[in-house]
Amino acid sequence: MWPEAGGDGAGGTARGCLLAGVRGEPRGTRGVLRGAAGLPGAGGDACACRDGAFVEVEPGEHQEALTEDDIYCRCLSRTLCHTATPVTVGFYAPCGHRLYSLLDKVTGFMREEMAQREEAELHRSHQKPRSPEGWGLLLALWYLAFYKPIITEGHLRRKNIEFIFIRFSAWQYAGCDKLWAGLVTTLCDSIRHHFGALPLSVYHVMGTRPRFASGFSQKEWVLKKGACLKLWGMLFVLGAGISILLVALLVPGIKDHHALKVVGSAVTSLSGSGLVLGLFSVLKNLLVSEKQKIERLTNSDRFASQLGFMSKVRREVEVLVDFLAFMEIFERRRLRVVLEITSLDICYPEKVAGVFNAMNTLLSDTNTPFIFILAVDPSIIVPCLEQTGCMKGLADNGYLYLNRTVTLPFSIPEMGARSRLRCLEAAVQTREDLMYRIITSNVERRRAKCRGVPTVPSRREADAEAVRCIHEAFRCLHDGADPLARYLPTDGTHVHRIVNTIPITLRLLLHRAGTPGTPSPRAAAAWVVLADQWPCRLSWALQCLEDAWQCQEAPDFGARSLWSIFQENMGELSALRQPLHNVLSLDGDPELFQTFLSCDFPFTARDARAFLGVTVNLDHSIRHKMGLLRGLDRLRKAAAAPVSRSVQCPQTE
Numbered sequence: 001m002w003p004e005a006g007g008d009g010a011g012g013t014a015r016g017c018l019l020a021g022v023r024g025e026p027r028g029t030r031g032v033l034r035g036a037a038g039l040p041g042a043g044g045d046a047c048a049c050r051d052g053a054f055v056e057v058e059p060g061e062h063q064e065a066l067t068e069d070d071i072y073c074r075c076l077s078r079t080l081c082h083t084a085t086p087v088t089v090g091f092y093a094p095c096g097h098r099l100y101s102l103l104d105k106v107t108g109f110m111r112e113e114m115a116q117r118e119e120a121e122l123h124r125s126h127q128k129p130r131s132p133e134g135w136g137l138l139l140a141l142w143y144l145a146f147y148k149p150i151i152t153e154g155h156l157r158r159k160n161i162e163f164i165f166i167r168f169s170a171w172q173y174a175g176c177d178k179l180w181a182g183l184v185t186t187l188c189d190s191i192r193h194h195f196g197a198l199p200l201s202v203y204h205v206m207g208t209r210p211r212f213a214s215g216f217s218q219k220e221w222v223l224k225k226g227a228c229l230k231l232w233g234m235l236f237v238l239g240a241g242i243s244i245l246l247v248a249l250l251v252p253g254i255k256d257h258h259a260l261k262v263v264g265s266a267v268t269s270l271s272g273s274g275l276v277l278g279l280f281s282v283l284k285n286l287l288v289s290e291k292q293k294i295e296r297l298t299n300s301d302r303f304a305s306q307l308g309f310m311s312k313v314r315r316e317v318e319v320l321v322d323f324l325a326f327m328e329i330f331e332r333r334r335l336r337v338v339l340e341i342t343s344l345d346i347c348y349p350e351k352v353a354g355v356f357n358a359m360n361t362l363l364s365d366t367n368t369p370f371i372f373i374l375a376v377d378p379s380i381i382v383p384c385l386e387q388t389g390c391m392k393g394l395a396d397n398g399y400l401y402l403n404r405t406v407t408l409p410f411s412i413p414e415m416g417a418r419s420r421l422r423c424l425e426a427a428v429q430t431r432e433d434l435m436y437r438i439i440t441s442n443v444e445r446r447r448a449k450c451r452g453v454p455t456v457p458s459r460r461e462a463d464a465e466a467v468r469c470i471h472e473a474f475r476c477l478h479d480g481a482d483p484l485a486r487y488l489p490t491d492g493t494h495v496h497r498i499v500n501t502i503p504i505t506l507r508l509l510l511h512r513a514g515t516p517g518t519p520s521p522r523a524a525a526a527w528v529v530l531a532d533q534w535p536c537r538l539s540w541a542l543q544c545l546e547d548a549w550q551c552q553e554a555p556d557f558g559a560r561s562l563w564s565i566f567q568e569n570m571g572e573l574s575a576l577r578q579p580l581h582n583v584l585s586l587d588g589d590p591e592l593f594q595t596f597l598s599c600d601f602p603f604t605a606r607d608a609r610a611f612l613g614v615t616v617n618l619d620h621s622i623r624h625k626m627g628l629l630r631g632l633d634r635l636r637k638a639a640a641a642p643v644s645r646s647v648q649c650p651q652t653e
Contacts, residue, residue, distance in 0.1 A: 067419040069412075072616075073102055075507040076410055077109035080371055081117070081161060083408065083500055085336065086364050088372040090406035092619060099375055102412060103167075103340055106373070110163050110338070118333070121160035129160065129332045132199050140330055144202045146228060147221040149210040149329040154218045160333045163371075166190040170355065171343035179351035180358035181298050184313060187339060187363070188290035191320060200323055201285035205278060209322045210329060220329055234274050241267030290316050314362055321368050328369075340373045345380045349387040356385075356405050374406065379621040386582075397582045399619075404493060408500040409617040462510060469506045473521040474499075483600040484522070487529050487592065494532055501528050501617040508614035519610060526601045527611050531618040533588040534596075536580065539623040540573050541566040542612060543630065545605055546623075558606035563597035565605060576629050583622055 066074070080089070093099045122128065132140040143149075166187060173182030192200055208224065294313055328335050344352050363370055382398035476482050477498075489495060505524050512518060519527070531538055541562055548565070577584060587593070597603060603611075 067422050069102060069415070069419045069422075070105060071508065071511055072410075072412060073105035074109045075504050075511075077106050077113055078507060079408075079500070079504045080110065080336075080338075081113055082503065083371075086368045086370045086372070087496075087500065088359060088364075088374060088405055088407050090378075090402070090409040091373050091375040091412070092378050092410065092621070093375070093412040094377050098415070099377075100342070103342070103373070103375055107165055107338075107340075110165075114161055114163055117160045121158060121333075125158075127332055129162075130330060132195055132327070132330070137196065137198070140199050140327075141202055143221060143330060144199065144326075145206050146224055148208045148224055149326050150213050150217075150220050150222055151210050151325075151329065152213045152218050152220055153216055155220060155329060155332075158332065158334060162331070162333050162335050164191065164194055164335065164337045165340065166337065167340045167342065169343045170341065170347050170351075174347045174351065178298055178354060179347065180354040180362075181294055181313075183339075183341070183355055183358055184317065184362060185291040185294050187337070188294070188316065188320060191324070191337065192289055192291075195323075195327060197286055197289070199327075201282050203323045203326060204285045204319060205281045207323065207326060210325045237267060238272055238275070241265075241269075241272075290320065310362075317362055318365075321365070324369055334369075336369050336371055338371045338373065340375060342375045344374075344376050345384070349384045352381065352384055353388040356401070360405060377621070378402065378619050379625070382582075397585055399582055399586055403497075403586070407493060407496045409497060409619070410504070411616050411618060411620045413613060413620060466503075466507050466510055469510070469521040469524075470503050473502050473506060473525040476522045476525055482522075484526050484529065487526075487533065487596060487600075489533060489588070497617060498528055498532050501532070504616055505614050508616070512610075512614075519607065523601070523603075523607070524611075524614075526596075527603070527615070528617060530596060530601070530603075531615055534593045535618055535622060536583045536587045537566065537573075537590075537593055539583075539618065540569065540626055542608060543623050543626045544569045545608055547627075547630070548605075549609070558604065558609070560605050561597070562603045562605060562608050563594065566597070572630065572633070576626075576633065579629055580626070583625075 076089070080087070091099075091103070093102060118129065130136050130139070168183055168186050170179060170182075173179050176182060206227070213219075293316060297312060324335050324337070341355065344355060359372055359374075363372075378399075382402060385398035385401050386396050476484050477488065479485060488498070502525055505528055506521060509519060509524055544565055545562070573580075
């Protein structure tokens with residue numbers, strides 16, 4: 001094991017509690033948790049880790065515990081606040097109630113992070129955020145009509161974020177011909193509902209795309225001189241035309257001049273028609289939404305042969321993205337659209353492929369503020385993709401197609417002990433108990449907000465420690481003299497996957513910083529690269545290691561190198577290469593894999609066991625498939641052994 005790179009051994013307890021616990025602990029359990037964890041009494045700041053439970057005491061609050069699922073979801077939510085967009089999160093978990101429960105946890109933690117960042121930004125800049133409601137709506141319309149937004153350095157330094165959560169259930173649109181159109185229309189309709197129809201309609205007619213500042217000026221709004229001159233010119237001409245018309249109609253002695261009446265009427269009509277056309281365009285976009293436009297195109301009889309259909313849909317999405325950039329500057333915060341996609345596992349294969357194509361082509365332009373959370377079970381979605389016609393050129397490999405789309409894989413491990421207990425508590429509680437728990441948690445949260453409870457010092461220390469570890473890991477990737485740099489992939493998608501996964505892995509490791517043998521940031525970065533470049537071989541080594549631990553082999557087994565374990569079971573993997581063909585094609589150079597584990601990064605079985613719980617970029621369904629194939633192969637060999645002995649010829653005396 002490598003020594004800690006620039007770290008010290010102290011502070012493990014403080015780093016172990018990265019964030020606050022979940023609100024609403026069942027009555028009667030808080031005192032038990034306090035006594036079991038060996039923490040001081042209420043009123044002090046403390047944190048401890050015992051038997052996988054992470055406990056933290058906040059000022060003026062009771063002590064609460066984080067389950068394993070809470071830790072995974074909280075670390076993901078913290079990472080998404082810093083990840084560059086667009087990003088597609090492969091939220092890999094078995095289908096069922098737990099999948100939606102985990103999504104709800106991620107949403108709740110992101111809302112908490114959003115509130116904390118809003119308060120911190122208000123304290124830093126003393127500028128309140130704005131919203132297009134009430135008087136703010138009139139101000140937004142004024143800026144839309146007469147000002148151009150500028151992206152300044154001050155705007156880029158803002159840390160407050162507003163997440164717009166949209167949950168798209170593919171099953172609700174499974175009956176339509178184009179499932180991807182349901183995804184785009186749901187996105188457009190939700191954003192329109194969030195900001196209001198009027199600001200978006202005015203932006204379609206008069207809005208301006210934000211541009212970057214030419215220098216370090218902090219001026220975020222520039223007057224539209226051209227638009228103002230046109231408006232004042234039209235109003236002046238309109239007023240002149242009305243004046244001429246009134247003079248021709250009312251002044252005695254001039255009433256008989258028909259030419260003057262014609263000139264006044266013409267000037268008034270021409271100048272007024274421009275204003276009427278502008279108002280008509282706004283009214284048209286107000287009555288006909290983007291969703292209705294796309295639905296009208298898809299319902300057309302000429303849909304299959306209509307030229308430029310996808311370009312029209314793309315144009316609607318681009319206008320939506322520009323509008324979000326405008327509202328970012330107006331509201332004085334960053335905006336992120338979190339699109340949670342569920343129920344793809346139960347749709348037809350061709351429709352599933354259409355959703356993936358829409359994510360890759362329509363919604364994944366550079367700097368778009370979209371965060372896709374693709375909640376699927378890989379063991380179901382991969383065979384589904386392999387049945388479609390979109391796999392041409394990918395050797396009919398659903399794993400390759402999925403990896404091309406996902407830029408942040410996040411595999412949820414099996415449910416931990418504390419998560420099982422929490423799930424059991426929820427199962428035995430009645431509906432009234434669950435409602436009471438929600439009410440009490442809301443009361444406690446509101447009471448803490450009224451008291452103005454500051455951020456826990458240990459949490460600030462944990463955040464600072466996480467940032468230090470992440471920077472140290474990235475320095476190892478950038479260091480050309482470090483052996484890790486030569487194992488980085490050349491494909492841009494895989495580089496993004498590694499860069500996005502390292503922060504989550506390190507945050508999860510910080511929860512275990514109090515345990516002995518905690519890996520260093522460099523070792524964590526190397527493990528992430530290993531899981532990304534050789535997922536099949538690493539999954540096989542981990543499966544063999546898991547089987548060995550379950551068999552309770554020699555006590556010194558943990559000191560053995562991971563490469564030696566893989567080498568011993570390489571023949572068995574070779575025998576299963578036919579059913580594992582698609583998974584094996586995901587791996588990189590086998591010789592580099594040997595050099596990686598045998599020379600540069602000699603991970604041991606004990607290291608692998610420490611990393612197993614935080615390896616989120618490795619599809620756990622691959623290892624489960626390997627375990628099933630290995631078990632079936634052993635059963636076949638065990639059944640064939642007696643038969644082979646019975647068919648032997650008896651020896652002649």
